[in-house]
Amino acid sequence: MEWLGSTILRTLWRPTINAMRTKHQYHAEKPRIVRRYGYEEKIWSGGLLPRGPGHRLPIPEYRPANVWTERKALFGQNDYIDILGPGTIHPVKTLYTIPSWIRGVSGHEYHILLxxxxxxxxxxxxxxRPTKWKELEKRLSFLYRKLNRKTKTGMSPN
Incomplete structure (x- = not known):
């Protein structure tokens, strides 16, 4: 009886073959993509030493800094002009390198831009310079709105 069942199964039953789409391949069957083709690595990754064999690192020539350059020698010369000087000149007048609209202004960005x-x-x-002018006015309007919305003005009478 066993042989009857096995012969019937062999003749009637056929294994089904699932066709696998190429989109869902196994990882090992996927084609390799060449990445960064032609790129040469410029950072040394060959070991501990940052140089190749036979090449020495370039050592820059030692040049001591000049301590008596004009900028370093005159640094802070006007710091105490109001205390030690005759008192005829205001310290704001000594700020030669600052643009004129910033000189002597004590305020926030909005006041400086105004x-x-x-x-x-x-x-x-x-x-x-219409673009610069438009950006200035745009920033001013933003700061104006921000100040009016966020600044506390005191207690209301209600």
Whole structure:
């Protein structure tokens, strides 16, 4: 009886073959992608020493810094001009390298930009540099709105 069952199974039953799509391949069967083709690594990754065999590292020639350059020698010369000087000159007048709209201003960014806009409005800046002028006005309007929304103004009477 066993042989009858096995022969019937052999003749009638056929194993089903699942066709695998090429999209879902096994990892080992996937084609390798060449990445960074033609790229040469410029960082040394060959071991502990940062140089190849037979090549010495270039050592720069020692040049001591000049301590008496004008910038270093005159650093801080006007720090105590109001205390030690005759008192005729204001310390703000000694800030030679700062732009004129920043000189002597004590305030936030909004106040400095307002002063800058006021000083440059009568010059040719709005027509010569319209993009810079537009950015200045845009920043001013942003800061104006921010100050009006976020600044506390005191207690309301209610």
């Amino acid at each position: 002063r800058k806009k006021k000083m440059f409005a009568r010059t040719g800046t709005p027509k010569i």
